[in-house]
Amino acid sequence: MTTYYSEDHEWITVDGDVATIGITAHAAEQLGEIVFVEQRETGEEFEKGDEIGVIESVKAASEIYAPIDCEVTEVNGTLEENPGALNESPEGDAWIYKVKVSDAAQLEDLMDLDAYKALIG
C-alpha cells in the first residue's frame, strides 16, 4: 500500500487497483469544525479534477476533487451523521470514498508524504 497526496489536500492510499480517498489532517485543520459532507454515490465515475463532494465547516464550503480518474465503489456513510469525524480522524476512520483506480499512471503526478509536507510548510 502506498499513500499519495494532492495539491488540493487529499490523500489516496492505493492497494492494487483499489484506493481509499480522504482529506489530510492539514486540510481538516484549515477548514475548522466540519458540520456537513456532501458525497457522490457508489458507481459514479470521475475524471481527475472533477468535483466529487463538498465539505462544509462552520466558516465556509470547500470542494473535494478527484485526485485521479476513478469509479466510486464505496461511500463512507458514517460521515452523513457524524461529519465531525473528519476533524477527529481525517486520515483514518473518516475516509470519504473507496474507489477503483482507472489509470494508475496518474498516481505519478501526485506527491509523496515528504513532498506534501514541504508544500504545507
Add this chain to the structure above:
Amino acid sequence: MSEAPKRTPLYDLHVELGGKMVDFAGWEMPVNYPLGIMGEHNQCREKAALFDVSHMGQVILRGENVGEKLETIGPQAYATLKEGKARYGFFTNEDGGIMDDLIVANAGDHFFVVVNAALRHQDIPHMEANLEGVEVTEIFDRALVAVQGPKAEDVVGALCPPARELKFMETTLAEINGVECRISRLGYTGEDGYEISIPEGDAIDVCRALLAHEDLEPAGLGARDSLRLEAGLCLYGNDIDQSTSPIEASLGWAIQKRRKEEGGFPGATRVQKELAEGAARTLVGIKPTGRAPARQGVEVQCTEGITIGQITSGSFGPTVGGPVAMGYVSKGHGTPGEKVNLIIRGKAQPAEIVALPFVQQNYKR
C-alpha cells in the same frame, strides 16, 4: 494598491492566546482561538466570551442639539435619547436604503457613536457634511471589546460594580482595573453583556484582568457571526445595504413611533409607504430541514419552483444544532411555517420559514 492590514491594540494578546489571525475589513483579527468557533460560541451562550471589536469606528459628536441634528440623517428618535442611554439605529439614503447601522449613545456632554469598520470612511464625512455645527471626531486611541454571555455581569461586575447596575442599552463611565472605561450594556450575540471602550495603552491589561475570571474565554469573529445569526441580528453588507429599506429588513422596531409618523429623514417617503402598504420583500428566518448549510446568495424558491428570494446570511448554528439562515422573500411569502426550497449546488433542499430569532434573546431589561 492594497494596504497592509491594521492591528488593534489587542493584537499581541490575540497572538499570545493562539488566535488564528485573518484579514477582515482591512484589519488583522482573530477568526477563532484554540477553543474553536463552536466551543467559543457555546462558551458565550453558557458562560461568557470576550470579543475584540476595536476595528469598529468609535466617533464622538460634540455640539448643540446633536440629537436633533442626527434625526436629519437617520430615522431614530435621537432628540429624546436620554443621557446614559444608547440606541440601535441606521443612516438612510434618499431612496430609503440603509447606509450603515450603528449604535448611538447619549454620553451627556457628547454623543458616542459606533459604526461598522468598513464604513467609517463613508459615515464620518457623511456626518461632517450633514451635522451642521457638530464637531465629528473619530477616536483612534481606544480599544473596544465586548463581554457577552449569561455570566457577563459577574465577570465585569467583579472588577466594576457599577456595571451591574446598568440595564440593557444603558451606558456609563466607570473604572475597570483602575482605568476609566466607557461601559455600555449591549452587544451583538443575543446574550446579556457589555461593550467596553478602553484607552489603547491599558487595553491588554484590562482584558487580562477580565480574562482572569474563570467564566470568561476569548472568542473570535467566527463565533461572533454564528451568535448574531442565531440571534437574528443583521450584518451590514450581507442582510442590509444601500438597496434594502429598514422595513424590508424587518427593522421597523428600530424606528420610533414619532419618526414613523412625522418622517423628516432621508428616504422617509419609501419607509412610510412600506409601513402602510407592506414592502416588496421581507427579511425572514429560514431553517433548512436537512443538514446542508445554505450560504449567502443561495436562491429561495416556493414549493411550485418559482424564485421568491435569496439567502443573505447562512451558516451552521451551534446552539440550534443545525443550519440556520436569513434571507429576503417577496411579498406574499414569509409566513412562519411556510415551506420553501433552497437551491444548493443545483439541487432543491427543503426548508421552512421561521420567526426570528432562532435563539431567544437574553437581555437584562
